[in-house]
Amino acid sequence: MLETLVSIELPVGEHYYLKRHRFTPVDVSADNGKRISIISGTHGDELEGIYVISLLAEWLKANPSLITGTIDLYPSLNSLGIDSITRTVPFYQTDLNRIFPGTAKDTFPNQIAAGIVEAIQGSDIAIDIHASNIFLRELPQVRIASTYRDSLVPLAKQLNMDFIWVHDAITVLEATLAHSLNQLGTHTLVVEYGVGMRLTPTYGEQLLDGLFNLMAEQGILAIAPRSVRVPFYSDQGEVYYVNSPAAGLFVPAMDHCQMVVKDQLIGHIHDPYGVESPVPCYTPGAGVLFTLREYPIVYEGSLLARIFDDQKGVCV
Amino acid sequence: MIRQPLVHLASPSRDAYRVDGFRFQTQDKKDSQTSVAIVSGLNGHELAQMHVAAQLVNFLKVRQEADPSFITGDILVVPAVNSFGFNMGERHWPLDKTDINAMFPGYDAGETTQRIAHQLFKQVKGFEWGVELEDRRDQYDCIPYVRMIKSGFEDAQAAKYFGLQFAHYRDFVPSDAGSLQYNWSVWETKSYGLVFGNKQQIHRDSTHQLLDALIRFLAKVGAIRTQIFAGYDTNIVTQEAITLIPAQHAGVFEPIQIVGSFVQKGDLLGKVFDALDGSLKEKIYAPVDGLVTCHYHYPLIYQNTIAYRMISIG
Ligand SMILES: [Zn+2]
Secondary structure (H helix, E strand, O other): OEEEEEEEEEOOOEEEEEEEEEEOOOOHHHOOOOEEEEEEOOOOOOOHHHHHHHHHHHHHHHOHHHEOOEEEEEOOOOHHHHOOOOOOEOOOOEOHHHOOOOOOOOOHHHHHHHHHHHHHOOOOEEEEEEOOOOOEEEEEEEEEEHHHHHHHHHHHOOOOOOEEEEEOOOHHHHHOHHHHHHHOOOEEEEEEEEOOOOOOHHHHHHHHHHHHHHHHHOOOEOOOOOOOOOOEEHHHOEEEEEEOOOOEEEEEOOOOOOEEOOOOEEEEEEOOOOOOOOEEEEOOOOEEEEEEEOOOEEOOOOEEEEEEEOOOOOOO | OEEEEEEEEOOOOOOOEEEEEEEEEOOOOOOOOOEEEEEOOOOOOOHHHHHHHHHHHHHHHHHHHHOOOOEOOEEEEEOOOOHHHHOOOOOOOOOOOOOHHHOOOOOOOOOHHHHHHHHHHHHHOOOOEEEEEEOOOOOEEEOOEEEEEOOOOOOOHHHHHHOOOEEEEEOOOHHHOOOHHHHHHHOOOEEEEEEOOOOOOOOHHHHHHHHHHHHHHHHHOOOEOOOOOOOOOOEEEOHHHEEEEEOOOOEEEEEOOOOOOEEOOOOEEEEEEOOOOOOEEEEEEOOOOEEEEEEEOOOEEOOOOEEEEEEOOO
């Protein structure tokens, strides 16, 4: 059932609608009472989640008798942004994922945020799907603030992702949707993979398998659990960053998400005028390259890659 | 006056990125030696802020040249941090759209804007006083005001030195964590935000008003030796004194009361018209007596958006 939860009048003959597609058991007696919300499109330039949600909706429509809980799909929270390649909420240029929990009588982005929290709260589990941005390509991963490590890591392991990254709780991230929902008692996992403005269908299908598995394990779907990948886990090693040592054009010399050894060439930074020779950049240690820069123009400091390992070194 | 390079960064194609500061220091050991850093234009839309800071540089320079004893402390003025943004009408860092004013205290091995914040913060920390000139990030026209964030290191009484009509004294919110004003206070600089101006515009009157406020502040803390007219006896206002008045409908917004007006409960503040058929959809009335501090200033308004802000005393 497609529902409209929030309606905000825009100035010129249009409304913003917060919509969700809700699936409930055909046979009410089969309902185990659990509710999961699957969310994407907080950032308007991230499309990966929309694909997964549309695939899941197709499957649920075809298999209504296998539904044993409430499944809520929210593919396009920042709908004006999604339809216009705008990461932020258009006109306000506000990052929607930095203003939660929002307030009902305030700016348009704040009203959207408040409406989202109101709609989703009460869910047992929420999966907030992000797709990096246009700059970086990400391996399928779950990001968890350390505060919620104990409750969320077991769920994350059911999601068929490659990497579980438990990071420190940072003050600015208290304004994210995931933080607000976790505070309200909804176990919320932030999933991140692919790259902004593009689709990586194989990653989407990988997450879809993970969602099936999670919902099977949680009794929300009456299907057998899927076999899922065993993710590598940030507590058993270290994440380190490779930032660009120079300004110019980054040309990668390796593929994303491969195992690398120490001192392997990641790529070169080219001087557009060719006055300076290309600056090589090497892996600081062995591990898995789970983030790789996609957008070529860089300044000093632009992130080129992230590697997960227990060794540490420097990029020269 | 010394022009000091504070930040330098190479570009892929365009000119190098530079941030310069202007330093004025007394040579007389008997002077107060108080130190003030004034930073402006952390965002590329803050034209009025940059202009006020630049006018202050010019004022200090002319006065110091005329009278070397004019400067009695140590003053650093940084008119434009995000010069790349200014030169292309972008609020944020033009490549990755990150906000420099969310990156403090910075990180020398981090992302580009973290490095910029790090280089800048190294130069502007350790001052006794810090003043950040800022616009409102949203679409409001407001009376210029002083913003103080509760951090345990603010000096509320000295907020009155600017002589503006009011100072907004508010709680810390998570989005303050990376701001220059907040990080100054963490590093024990008494810091203020001066918030004024309309987005991407410069108004002559408010330039003079804010320039006066900065000169007044510099004189009162003992950084310069000058006579200046007294300003307002600033009201320090907390959240409880503020009333938010939303528009119930979307459409074309016509403000009736301008900022700075004293209104009574029931006075008409503004109107909302249907954007297409022109009919009057809503009249917005003052729910309390008080001072109009801000109104929404873009012609199109979304439903439930705050149209007016007022403060009431007592
Ligand atoms: Zn995102």
